[in-house]
Amino acid sequence: MKTQSKIWMNGKLVPYNNAKVHVLTHALHYSTAIFEGIRCYNTPKGPMIFRLPEHVERLFKSARMYSMKMPYNKNEISQGIINTVKASKLKECYIRPLAYYGHGVMGLTPTPNKVEVAIACWEWNAGESSAGKTRGARCKVSSWLRIDSRSQPMQAKAASNYANAALARVEALRDGYDEAIMLNYHGKVSEGSAENIFIVNNGKISTPPLNAGILDGITRDSVIKIARSEGLEVIERDIDREDLYVADEVFMTGTAAEVKSVTEIDNVPVGNGKPGEITRKLQDTFFEVSRGKDERYLDWFTPVA
Numbered sequence: 001m002k003t004q005s006k007i008w009m010n011g012k013l014v015p016y017n018n019a020k021v022h023v024l025t026h027a028l029h030y031s032t033a034i035f036e037g038i039r040c041y042n043t044p045k046g047p048m049i050f051r052l053p054e055h056v057e058r059l060f061k062s063a064r065m066y067s068m069k070m071p072y073n074k075n076e077i078s079q080g081i082i083n084t085v086k087a088s089k090l091k092e093c094y095i096r097p098l099a100y101y102g103h104g105v106m107g108l109t110p111t112p113n114k115v116e117v118a119i120a121c122w123e124w125n126a127g128e129s130s131a132g133k134t135r136g137a138r139c140k141v142s143s144w145l146r147i148d149s150r151s152q153p154m155q156a157k158a159a160s161n162y163a164n165a166a167l168a169r170v171e172a173l174r175d176g177y178d179e180a181i182m183l184n185y186h187g188k189v190s191e192g193s194a195e196n197i198f199i200v201n202n203g204k205i206s207t208p209p210l211n212a213g214i215l216d217g218i219t220r221d222s223v224i225k226i227a228r229s230e231g232l233e234v235i236e237r238d239i240d241r242e243d244l245y246v247a248d249e250v251f252m253t254g255t256a257a258e259v260k261s262v263t264e265i266d267n268v269p270v271g272n273g274k275p276g277e278i279t280r281k282l283q284d285t286f287f288e289v290s291r292g293k294d295e296r297y298l299d300w301f302t303p304v305a
């Protein structure tokens, strides 16, 4: 982490080392925080933020689902994100806007506390598509079930969802895998710990629907749109655990992961155990699109300069 960078806190850019919170911050005790994960790419037209309005929209939806009153409007948050990236002087980075209940009144009820907003950015390695041809991820179907949206709104990108996801991630890593795949309370596939999931069979792509309790991923949406425009069929349907074992290809999508191939699940090779042809094609196209090299998708970018 570059400690010389600045962090936007409640409307002001403050030095990295001064971006502090009180230990009695409500969110630290009760997980009353929502956030976003966004990428800025170095495109031929300079640093550009990928799908900024969609991320800001989702941040505000997350706030609404928790009745959290955002103290800034969407324009102010978007400008705050742009200013944070600009101040970092980074050409490519991962951006983390966060809204949380601050400190003041302890106890479960969050609302007496002020909603605080912070925006940070840092360098984060790009996904597999630019890292070269890897062996793909080895995944484990988690023993932890994805939280059900009858218990909390799973379409909110809320910190509280990530305790469940972190349990699954840690279990998978401890057991020698790279990532977890989580089933929902109905036994259907939901998503990875921080990625959406897709399977490919006979050239057709399927992905769990939003009502499988997943995050409405912006990379998921981008990949669906890209795949369809390349003439590939994509359907949203319930996916069973056994579908994973007989799929020709499996891949995951997310802002951090981009498009990640899955080549083994529970020690069963996926297809021939190598990243599949459609996965590779989508990785390559997503790479071109996200780096601003595909004219058809330039309206997905917001310039930093």
Ligand SMILES: Cc1ncc(COP(=O)(O)O)c(C=O)c1O
Residues within 6 Å of the ligand: 037, 165, 191, 192, 193, 194, 195, 196, 214, 215, 216, 217, 218, 219, 220, 253, 254, 255, 256
């Ligand atoms: C639980 C979960 N699902 C899916 C995703 C993918 O969403 P996006 O593509 O918007 O980053 C993420 C990443 O933010 C996530 O944390």
